[in-house]
Amino acid sequence: MAICTGCSLLCEDIELTVKDGAISHVRNLCRKGHGHYQGLLTQRARPMIDGEEVALDQAIAKAAEVLHGSKAPLLCGWSNTTLEAQAAGMSIAKKLGASICDTSPPCLGTLMERIISGSAPTCTLDDVRNFADVSVFWGSDPSNSHPRHLSRFSYYPRGEKRQKSYEEERTCIAVDVRKSATATLCSNYYFRVQPGGDGEFIESILATLDGKIPKFGEKKRMIELGTILRKAEYGVIFPGPGMLYSLQNKLELFETLLAKLNEIATFKVVPMVERFNSRGYYQLLHGPGNSLAAAAKGCDAALVIGSDPLAELPLATARALARVPLIVIDPHRSLTVDAASVVIPSAISGMEAGGTALRTDGVKISFEPIIESDLPSDEQILARILEAI
Amino acid sequence: METAVSIVTFRDIFQDEAGKKSKFTDEFRDLCARILLDKQDMSRLGLKDGQKVRVQSEMGAVIVAAKTSDDDPHPGLAFMTSSPWSNQLAGEDECMPGTGIAAKVSPSDESVTQISELLQRMRAQGIL
Ligand code: SF4
Numbered sequence: 413m414a415i416c417t418g419c420s421l422l423c424e425d426i427e428l429t430v431k432d433g434a435i436s437h438v439r440n441l442c443r444k445g446h447g448h449y450q451g452l453l454t455q456r457a458r459p460m461i462d463g464e465e466v467a468l469d470q471a472i473a474k475a476a477e478v479l480h481g482s483k484a485p486l487l488c489g490w491s492n493t494t495l496e497a498q499a500a501g502m503s504i505a506k507k508l509g510a511s512i513c514d515t516s517p518p519c520l521g522t523l524m525e526r527i528i529s530g531s532a533p534t535c536t537l538d539d540v541r542n543f544a545d546v547s548v549f550w551g552s553d554p555s556n557s558h559p560r561h562l563s564r565f566s567y568y569p570r571g572e573k574r575q576k577s578y579e580e581e582r583t584c585i586a587v588d589v590r591k592s593a594t595a596t597l598c599s600n601y602y603f604r605v606q607p608g609g610d611g612e613f614i615e616s617i618l619a620t621l622d623g624k625i626p627k628f629g630e631k632k633r634m635i636e637l638g639t640i641l642r643k644a645e646y647g648v649i650f651p652g653p654g655m656l657y658s659l660q661n662k663l664e665l666f667e668t669l670l671a672k673l674n675e676i677a678t679f680k681v682v683p684m685v686e687r688f689n690s691r692g693y694y695q696l697l698h699g700p701g702n703s704l705a706a707a708a709k710g711c712d713a714a715l716v717i718g719s720d721p722l723a724e725l726p727l728a729t730a731r732a733l734a735r736v737p738l739i740v741i742d743p744h745r746s747l748t749v750d751a752a753s754v755v756i757p758s759a760i761s762g763m764e765a766g767g768t769a770l771r772t773d774g775v776k777i778s779f780e781p782i783i784e785s786d787l788p789s790d791e792q793i794l795a796r797i798l799e800a801i
Numbered sequence: 802m803e804t805a806v807s808i809v810t811f812r813d814i815f816q817d818e819a820g821k822k823s824k825f826t827d828e829f830r831d832l833c834a835r836i837l838l839d840k841q842d843m844s845r846l847g848l849k850d851g852q853k854v855r856v857q858s859e860m861g862a863v864i865v866a867a868k869t870s871d872d873d874p875h876p877g878l879a880f881m882t883s884s885p886w887s888n889q890l891a892g893e894d895e896c897m898p899g900t901g902i903a904a905k906v907s908p909s910d911e912s913v914t915q916i917s918e919l920l921q922r923m924r925a926q927g928i929l
Binding site for chain 2: 418442443444446447448450451454455517518519553555556557559589590591592593604607608610653654656657658659660686705720722723724725726727728730731734735744745746747750751
């Protein structure tokens with residue numbers, strides 16, 4: 413069995429046959445995972461310095477030289493790499509006095525901090541499969557972002573206490589600005605919110621839970637939602653970017669709702685981080701992290717690993733990064749690789765390199781390489797940089 | 802002719818799949834460089850599915866294909882996948898604005914913005 417590092421579910425049941433260095437047969441991968449595995453064969457990065465192809469050792473030596481000479485280095489990315497590489501990165505940051513940042517928005521950092529510190533009640537996805545009878549996808553759309561979420565954990569599987577599963581025992585609710593694929597599946601239990609309206613929506617639920625008339629939304633439907641939540645035996649909320657962007661720095665409203673729900677029933681929150689080891693980064697960091705926008709503007713060189721910030725970040729931050737010498741460690745060609753001064757190609761974690769990562773719910777998953785590669789892992793590259801600086 | 806919209810970004814499995822293979826393909830571009838508009842906004846702008854529009858925000862502009870959204874009516878609200886194209890329009894903030902990105906949409910006869918052009922803009926110096 414192989415694991416898939418295509419998203420933060422880290423599916424462990426992937427069956428595949430490798431023939432002549434290529435994948436000839438595969439089972440259990442979703443469409444997104446399939447694209448991820450196809451990446452083995454497409455557009456691999458080459459070692460480069462200033463646009464010229466060089467030997468791998470030269471690129472690594474140059475990376476160490478640039479970082480060593482920098483007065484304000486930034487180490488950013490980290491979500492798509494192993495715990496071992498993240499720990500090595502933190503050692504480099506310490507040695508250089510560098511800033512270290514991931515590329516996720518700060519509002520996610522705040523939620524993760526609450527979950528990791530235990531101030532927000534959480535559970536594992538295995539608990540969801542075994543016990544959950546009400547799942548609330550709030551500003552999240554797993555059918556597109558975490559394609560096997562519903563089939564492995566939150567809706568379709570039969571669990572210890574949920575033998576009748578989605579047919580009789582599980583209710584799925586979607587709260588979203590858009591009728592996403594998940595919202596369509598939830599059918600009558602899809603609740604549309606206006607952009608930025610999640611705070612009002614929470615106030616309405618709180619009102620119905622208190623037996624009052626909700627101020628916002630369709631009253632009858634809000635009361636119906638309040639009744640489902642009140643009757644839940646084991647409810648789980650999966651907040652996605654939609655909710656976090658909408659609430660921004662008003663996350664305490666969501667915490668108030670969680671506290672209220674837990675007075676009546678059992679309610680947990682399980683995050684929906686996208687990249688395969690975002691959770692690991694937050695857990696190693698023990699905190700909400702720094703603002704990348706500020707760090708990018710203040711740095712004079714940056715090492716980028718496990719992310720493609722020029723493709724993923726708003727223009728202002730992408731521009732701030734693109735103005736400094738970039739050292740990029742990546743298995744593939746990316747926008748950031750194309751803008752880099754130094755490119756260090758690496759083995760793909762989960763396929764060509766082993767290691768460990770934390771699933772979105774915090775469960776540790778270990779993996780072994782399934783394909784041989786001449787390329788070093790992220791961890792090995794970072795260890796060499798650490799030695800050289 | 803133009804109309805003001807608020808753009809909310811979303812995740813799309815087909816675009817994700819294409820991007821994981823390579824971000825430098827026509828397939829990836831076509832799945833990113835599009836905006837889903839309400840029927841009413843499409844007809845106000847005299848647009849048919851697939852026609853090009855210029856989407857202009859405070860931060861920048863992209864040329865993308867317009868498509869009628871199959872969601873319930875949502876005039877004034879538009880959807881784009883989360884991608885290098887929508888990121889060109891996003892503001893300074895690291896979190897997307899909860900109320901969406903404010904932008905103007907107008908028909909255009911220019912061709913769709915290419916990824917190489919987006920990269921060039923990011924590398925253009927000066928505005929920090
Ligand atoms: S759900 Fe995520 S981890 Fe599982 S196969 Fe799909 S992409 Fe891979």
